Amino acid sequence: MNLINKKVTHKRFGMGSIVKHNDSVIEIHFASENKKFVFPDVFGKHLKLHDKIVANSLEKIIQKKEVERKEEEIKKEEEKELQRKNQELRVEHEKLMKNHKLHPESQMVFWCDTEEQNSSFSEWKVFSGEIKSGNNKGKPNKPIRLHQNSAVLLTAIDSSMPEKDRRILGVYMVNEDFIGKLSKDGYIPAHSKYRLQLTDQESDQMLFWGYYVNEKYPHKMTWNTGKYRYFDNLWMAQILLDIVSLKSDPKERELAQQFFEHFCKMNQISDQELPKPNGALLRI
Incomplete structure (x- = not known):
């Protein structure tokens, strides 16, 4: 935009005309002397263009720069807040772990x-099963x-359904004081707050194999033996985040969000850097 020779009025210096300008500085000739100002910041509060058409065009440029x-x-x-949160996360993690x-x-x-589909939610605990052989046969598994x-x-x-249709029914953090290697009875109790049960409709949208994958056999979906498997921390975070988006009830959604944030904090996971799910179902 060429503003040379355009007439202006300054609140303090009065009328003048523009003699020079670039992307950052504008020079104006007043009656007594020339003055330089920051461009385009000087316009609006201190300086006014006489030419309305040019003034309107300049206003659009100023607004665009202001938005930028x-x-x-x-x-x-x-970025500063993310760095701060990551730092807090690291500090908290060092303390917790x-x-x-x-x-x-x-x-x-x-x-x-x-049977466990009912008892797991009424009692909020699961049993890890018994050792099948060896000297400790019959004793509870230690998770x-x-x-x-x-x-x-x-x-x-x-x-009647194939394994690929395995549904997620719910999820809970372990009890605040639980340590698996010290478990004696094989039961894994739930946290007093962080526990979620899905409705049938929600469960139908949360298929286990959409998150889980055996990297050795990425297209294979089988679960032939055992009551449980260990699970990747990031996959659990992905599931919790998707549950948050499923919950329509405000209170349930808030609890799910708090659960997700607590889980990420405990596992030193940054929600901004969480990858998208890429389970076996998504690799077919």
Whole structure:
């Protein structure tokens, strides 16, 4: 935009005409002397163009620059806030895990039979099963990877359906004081707050194999033996985030969001850097 020789009025210096300008500085000749100002910031509050058409065009440029400036400020603030949160996360994580080595697969997915589909939610605990052979045969399994950062995913499948249709029924963090390697009875109790049960409609939209994959056999969906499997921390975070979006009731959605945030904090996961689900069902 060429503003040379355009007439202006300054609140303090009076009338003048523009003699020079670039993207950052404008020079104006007044009756007594020339003055330089920051461009285009000087317009609006201190300087007014006489030519209305040019003034309107300049106003659009100023508004655009202002929007860009605000967007840049917001971006810097968001980056600063993310750095702050990550720092807090690291500090909290160091405190929480001082005496515990975080395992990347310290979550549990549990296969509920018909009876367990009811008892798991009424009692909010599951049984890890018994050792099948050896000197400890008949004794409860110890879920040694489970710790305060662990969650238990409850799943089931109708007997008439293929394994790929296994549904997620609910999820809970383990009890605040639970340490798997110290478990004696094989039961894994739920956290007093962080526990979620899905409706049938919600469960139909949460298929287990949309998140889980055996990297050795990425297209294979089988579960032939055992009541539980250990589960990747990131996959559990993906599931919790999707549950948040499923919940329509405000209170349930808020609890799901708090659960997700608590889980990410306990597992040192940044929600902004969480990858999209890529389970076996998505690789067919």
